[in-house]
Amino acid sequence: xxxxxxxxxxxxxxxxxxxxxxxxxxxxxxxxxxxxxxxxxxxxxxxxxxxxxxxxxxxxxxxxxxxxxxxxxxxxxxxxxxxxxxxxxxxxxxxxxxxxxxxxxxxxxxxxxxxxxxxxxxxxxxxxxxxxxxxxxxxxxxxxxxxxxxxxxxxxxxxxxxxxxxxxxxxxxxxxxxxxxxxxxxxxxxxxxxxxxxxxxxxxxxxxxxxxxxxxxxxxxxxxxxxxxxxxxxxxxxxxxxxxxxxxxxxxxxxxxxxxxxxxxxxxxxxxxxxxxxxxxxxxxxxxxxxxxxxxxxxxxxxxxxxxxxxxxx
Amino acid sequence: xxxxxxxxxxxxxxxxxxxxxxxxxxxxxxxxxxxxxxxxxxxxxxxxxxxxxxxxxxxxxxxxxxxxxxxxxxxxxxxxxxxxxxxxxxxxxxxxxxxxxxxxxxxxxxxxxxxxxxxxxxxxxxxxxxxxxxxxxxxxxxxxxxxxxxxxxxxxxxxxxxxxxxxxxxxxxxxxxxxxxxxxxxxxxxxxxxxxxxxxxxxxxxxxxxxxxxxxxxxxxxxxxxxxxxxxxxxxxxxxxxxxxxxxxxxxxxxxxxxxxxxxxxxxxxxxx
Numbered sequence: 365x366x367x368x369x370x371x372x373x374x375x376x377x378x379x380x381x382x383x384x385x386x387x388x389x390x391x392x393x394x395x396x397x398x399x400x401x402x403x404x405x406x407x408x409x410x411x412x413x414x415x416x417x418x419x420x421x422x423x424x425x426x427x428x429x430x431x432x433x434x435x436x437x438x439x440x441x442x443x444x445x446x447x448x449x450x451x452x453x454x455x456x457x458x459x460x461x462x463x464x465x466x467x468x469x470x471x472x473x474x475x476x477x478x479x480x481x482x483x484x485x486x487x488x489x490x491x492x493x494x495x496x497x498x499x500x501x502x503x504x505x506x507x508x509x510x511x512x513x514x515x516x517x518x519x520x521x522x523x524x525x526x527x528x529x530x531x532x533x534x535x536x537x538x539x540x541x542x543x544x545x546x547x548x549x550x551x552x553x554x555x556x557x558x559x560x561x562x563x564x565x566x567x568x569x570x571x572x573x574x575x576x577x578x579x580x581x582x583x584x585x586x587x588x589x590x591x592x593x594x595x596x597x598x599x600x601x602x603x604x605x606x607x608x609x610x611x612x613x614x615x616x617x618x619x620x621x622x623x624x625x626x627x628x629x630x631x632x633x634x635x636x637x638x639x640x641x642x643x644x645x646x647x648x649x650x651x652x653x654x655x656x657x658x659x660x661x662x663x664x665x666x667x668x669x670x671x672x673x674x675x676x677x678x
Numbered sequence: 679x680x681x682x683x684x685x686x687x688x689x690x691x692x693x694x695x696x697x698x699x700x701x702x703x704x705x706x707x708x709x710x711x712x713x714x715x716x717x718x719x720x721x722x723x724x725x726x727x728x729x730x731x732x733x734x735x736x737x738x739x740x741x742x743x744x745x746x747x748x749x750x751x752x753x754x755x756x757x758x759x760x761x762x763x764x765x766x767x768x769x770x771x772x773x774x775x776x777x778x779x780x781x782x783x784x785x786x787x788x789x790x791x792x793x794x795x796x797x798x799x800x801x802x803x804x805x806x807x808x809x810x811x812x813x814x815x816x817x818x819x820x821x822x823x824x825x826x827x828x829x830x831x832x833x834x835x836x837x838x839x840x841x842x843x844x845x846x847x848x849x850x851x852x853x854x855x856x857x858x859x860x861x862x863x864x865x866x867x868x869x870x871x872x873x874x875x876x877x878x879x880x881x882x883x884x885x886x887x888x889x890x891x892x893x894x895x896x897x898x899x900x901x902x903x904x905x906x907x908x909x910x911x912x913x914x915x916x917x918x919x920x921x922x923x924x925x926x927x928x929x930x931x932x933x934x935x936x937x938x939x940x941x942x943x944x945x946x947x948x949x950x951x
Contacts, residue, residue, distance in 0.1 A: 379788050379791040382788055387804065502933065507887050516914060521915050521918070619800075620892060658792065
């Protein structure tokens, strides 16, 4: 097991190195001159040169990369041009919106998808199974941001139960904050839940066909115990894998839903930075989110090794 | 076992019918739309469905049906090109990785893992910061997001096929490396890749709509379903149809393509059906 973990950690380090290289190439190499890009057409040559100097762009690319990487490893992602604040600080202030939104969506996804998937599998080829599959097929087809707009249309415009967007922060109280995040979390979670329902149904169906399930039934074990103990525990391995991988997708989806519901999270920070040509912020946010997704995928890989010994001996 | 007939497969048939409808709409919009999709009419702003405008009008009085018809071309174009970019890059990486093996395989797979950290939205954010937002950014960002799936699938097939008898026999007959890979291994790896391409297509359409909605993709006044939803958001209380029709167009299209992909997978590989 220790060798398996060591191998995965080495792979994670190499992957993260590639992530940093990709972000660096797109932001620092592809534009040719990032200083000219930031200054735009209105910047004088002198001002552009001063910015180039202050950003260290006159040095060789390899030196710039190593310097930037060293800074990133110490949490220094540069300084925002728009806010004149460290990018790391800006990210930290926006995380209390994006992270709880993704987590709430994950909770919604798990609580709806796993029971529905198990129900569909245990009612295989009966009305309940077909209905669940039809609903999940629709769930997969509806864009998250449109679900968000429809929820606003129904709960905010028609019924007037909730605000159509905005977030006053956690300091305004737990319930108002949760209330502001509830609709976006549902809109974000529906799509991923639809994917997870199908994965759960398929995993449970596979286990239900196993000999040991037939044996348990032949021994007279109650159906609840057969499903809850013998089946679900073994089916959980692929379900956890799919659900874990979806966490990364939820982080990316949160960026879109923040725009629909006017939530001041990481996505809106990055979108605002694009219009302000604030390259260090865009660079910092994409590096942070991409690294987060890679780390989540690594954790899923590791969990899979723990749950299924065959994987770590491969 | 008797051969499965595609037209008797309900999922496949329904998916194919919806997809053909989409293709027909897109083709028709190139020669005919009920009104000019760009023609504005300040007097006819934000109207609900009527005989003159079956889907109503937007905030500039433009005919929504015509704009939705034209938007189908945008979605299809971005979908086809993004899947082309993702499959082209992914298959090349997967072939190189699986065939060469060793440290090249290990390095390329770590690169693929890294690319997996960049969903389309994130790549688009990064590219838009450097280049102007538009359809090209959408296509490239979505295409890059597809690379890991195609690369892994191709690599897996190559590892499975490389030591099979027909490859060993071709090598014994003097076939070169390029001929072995492109002439013998790749054609046999194609069926799952075709299914992957079909299932990627609706994902590309959803991603294009999301990017246009965020202002990172297709730009006004060009009609795009995602962009129409972005514009509709400010007028939800005045004319809800403005948001309902473009959203429905996306959902029906994606539903049709998903059903087609599911059906195709069932027909090509009955074990997973």
